[in-house]
Amino acid sequence: MSGQLVAAAVVLVCVAWLAACAEAGLASTTSYRAEEAVRSGRRGGAKLAAVAADPTRYLNLALLLRVAAEMAAGALVTYGFVHTVEETWQALAAAIGTMVLVSYVAVGVSPRTIGRQHPLNTATAAAYVLLPLARVLGPLPQLLILLGNALTPGRGFRKGPFATEAELRAMVDLAGREALIEDEERRMVHSVFELGDTLVREVMVPRTELISIERFKTIRQALTLALRSGFSRIPVTGENEDDVVGIVYLKDLARKVHINRGNETEKVSTAMRPAAFVPDTKNAGDLLREMQKARNHVAVVIDEYGGTAGIVTIEDILEEIVGEITDEYDRELPPVEDLGAGRHRVTARLDLGDLGELYGLDLEDEDVETVGGLLAKLLGRVPIAGAKAVVDVSGARADRTADPSLRGLRLTAESPAGRRNRIVTVLVEPVRATAPETEGAPAAESGS
Numbered sequence: 001m002s003g004q005l006v007a008a009a010v011v012l013v014c015v016a017w018l019a020a021c022a023e024a025g026l027a028s029t030t031s032y033r034a035e036e037a038v039r040s041g042r043r044g045g046a047k048l049a050a051v052a053a054d055p056t057r058y059l060n061l062a063l064l065l066r067v068a069a070e071m072a073a074g075a076l077v078t079y080g081f082v083h084t085v086e087e088t089w090q091a092l093a094a095a096i097g098t099m100v101l102v103s104y105v106a107v108g109v110s111p112r113t114i115g116r117q118h119p120l121n122t123a124t125a126a127a128y129v130l131l132p133l134a135r136v137l138g139p140l141p142q143l144l145i146l147l148g149n150a151l152t153p154g155r156g157f158r159k160g161p162f163a164t165e166a167e168l169r170a171m172v173d174l175a176g177r178e179a180l181i182e183d184e185e186r187r188m189v190h191s192v193f194e195l196g197d198t199l200v201r202e203v204m205v206p207r208t209e210l211i212s213i214e215r216f217k218t219i220r221q222a223l224t225l226a227l228r229s230g231f232s233r234i235p236v237t238g239e240n241e242d243d244v245v246g247i248v249y250l251k252d253l254a255r256k257v258h259i260n261r262g263n264e265t266e267k268v269s270t271a272m273r274p275a276a277f278v279p280d281t282k283n284a285g286d287l288l289r290e291m292q293k294a295r296n297h298v299a300v301v302i303d304e305y306g307g308t309a310g311i312v313t314i315e316d317i318l319e320e321i322v323g324e325i326t327d328e329y330d331r332e333l334p335p336v337e338d339l340g341a342g343r344h345r346v347t348a349r350l351d352l353g354d355l356g357e358l359y360g361l362d363l364e365d366e367d368v369e370t371v372g373g374l375l376a377k378l379l380g381r382v383p384i385a386g387a388k389a390v391v392d393v394s395g396a397r398a399d400r401t402a403d404p405s406l407r408g409l410r411l412t413a414e415s416p417a418g419r420r421n422r423i424v425t426v427l428v429e430p431v432r433a434t435a436p437e438t439e440g441a442p443a444a445e446s447g448s
Contacts, residue, residue, distance in 0.1 A: 005080045012073035016107045019066035022130065024115025025122030026051065026059050037120060047127035048120075058130045061137070064144065070107055074099045169193065191321045200287055201280035203320055204301045204310040211382055212237050215245055219253055219271055220264035226250045229384045233298050235311060236272045242307040244300045246272030275300045280309045288317045342403070342430040345414070348372030348423050355428065359409070360402030361393050371426050375411045383413040383423050390431055405432045 034052035037045035051058045078095040085091040115122045169190065176186035212235040213222050226234060232250040237243055252271045256263040276299040278287055291297065291314050303309040336358065337345040344358055350371045356363035368374050376382055378389035391409045408431035413423045 005076055009073045009076040009080070012069045012076065013102055013106050015069035016066045016073065016103075017111045018126075018129075019062050019069060020107050020111035021115045021122050022062040022126030023059060023066065024112040025119045025126055026055060026062065028116055028119035029123040031055075033120065034123075037124070042120075042124070044124040044127060047131055048124045051123065051127045051130060057134065057142070058126075060142070061130055061134055062126065064140075065133070066107065070103060073102075187323075188321060195285045195288075195317070195320050196283070198284040198320060199280065200278055200282045200284055200301055200312055201303075201309060203284055203316045204280070204312040205316065206310040207241065207308050208376075209382055210235060210241075210311060211384060212241060212244075213248065213268055214238075215267065215269040215272075217268050218264060219256055219266050219268055222248055222268040222271070223250075223253045223257060223264075225384070226253065228386060233313075235275070235300065235308075236268055244275055244277075244308050245269070247275045247298060247300075248272040277302050278312070280304070284317050284320065287312070288314065291317075339427075344428045345425055346371055346428055348375075348413075348426055350426075355409075356396075358428075359393070359406060359430070360399045361406075362397040363391070363393070371411065371428070372423060375413060375423075375426060378411070385413055385423070387413040403430065403432070406430050407433050 029048070029052055031049070031052045034045070034049040038049050042048075074095070077098055078092065081091040081095045081098075082088065085094060172181070172186055172189045175181045176183055181189075211225065211229045211231055213225055215236050215238055222234065226232065226248075227250075234248050234250075235244045236246045236248050238245045246269070248268055248271055252273070253268075256266070256271055276294070276296050278299045278301055280301050280303050287299065291299065297315075298311055298313045301309045301312055335347050335350050335354070339345055342359075346355060348371055352363045352365055352369060352371065352374060355371055363374075365374060365377075368377050372383070374391065375387070375389055378391065379387055389411050391411060392407070393409060394407050410429045410431050412427040412429070414425045414427055
């Protein structure tokens with residue numbers, strides 16, 4: 001093989017190496033990073049920004065340059081071996097082996113590693129070559145791509161460095177493993193993608209957990225309910241719970257009372273605002289953008305039958321991205337706290353079986369499983385702070401540890417906590433045979 005032939009093949013491999021570097025560098029450089037380079041006065045920043053503004057065109061051009069140089073080098077190496085080695089099959093085998101090794105190391109691995117490690121430097125250097133080359137070749141690269149798309153079924157050539165969402169997710173995971181981004185940031189990026197596939201009914205507060213007020217109630221009653229429940233926005237209902245006619249805001253109630261104490265006796269309907277209604281099948285990401293545009297923080301969710309399924313707030317949607325939003329009232333609580341004299345403070349999520357074990361009773365219920373659910377069932381509505389009910393246990397199965405004088409358990413909802421102001425603890429007190437309470441019936445809840 002002549003020296004000139006070897007030199008030409010080496011030059012072509014070097015061109016393919018540079019083109020592969022350019023591909024990797026451009027694929028790792030975003031328009032934002034290019035604009036940053038311009039603002040920082042980086043040399044070649046303007047050229048880099050021009051290339052980053054149309055990445056598809058210049059990535060395709062770098063691909064064309066690499067393939068042309070690699071194929072030309074392969075042809076020269078094959079020609080050299082055919083004229084050097086007597087046996088044709090030996091010459092072809094030697095040419096194939098040589099080009100596979102050179103292509104894998106010099107064009108496949110090495111330049112892509114350098115391009116990903118130094119994307120800005122590589123992309124800036126490539127911009128100096130690709131910009132004039134694009135003017136010289138004109139529409140030729142695009143015509144070749146169109147020809148390839150015409151011969152190949154599918155969606156055609158990719159428009160950028162990522163062909164699918166899965167590729168971008170994989171790149172985010174890779175960045176997390178290499179400590180380029182924090183693990184929390186990685187999860188947040190994945191949550192943004194998942195938000196696009198999330199329906200409103202998956203993030204809403206269901207109707208069973210809603211605190212509402214009838215439209216004929218007074219402003220004073222609404223203000224009391226808001227202060228007791230901890231909610232600043234309360235749905236106003238008409239004929240029934242499905243008939244939401246508006247939303248009343250704590251600020252509006254307080255403003256009315258502050259201006260004139262006589263407003264306390266007015267109906268809450270005079271202070272409510274119109275409610276926004278959305279179907280439960282609406283995309284959560286689309287709803288977030290609409291709520292931002294309308295400067296609306298709450299919407300009523302309607303099911304397929306036209307009934308009220310729940311409400312959704314901006315915070316509910318944001319929690320899908322950033323995780324649970326807690327406040328200064330949130331704290332870790334033990335499931336059971338012994339207060340003495342048979343009294344216990346338990347979490348609302350405590351299983352009824354665990355509550356029964358405290359008093360040696362079998363408290364199974366077909367409809368509910370938790371203490372909070374039992375209290376809501378007895379009240380017939382969502383409990384708020386101070387709500388009370390008495391559970392009749394006179395007919396419940398008991399073991400030897402049970403108090404024979406025990407006739408009931410008084411459940412008292414304590415102060416709400418968290419952003420949604422849910423009841424998190426319930427005070428449980430024994431009701432004995434000598435107690436004056438009427439057993440088996442929930443106690444009346446004042447101010448609701």
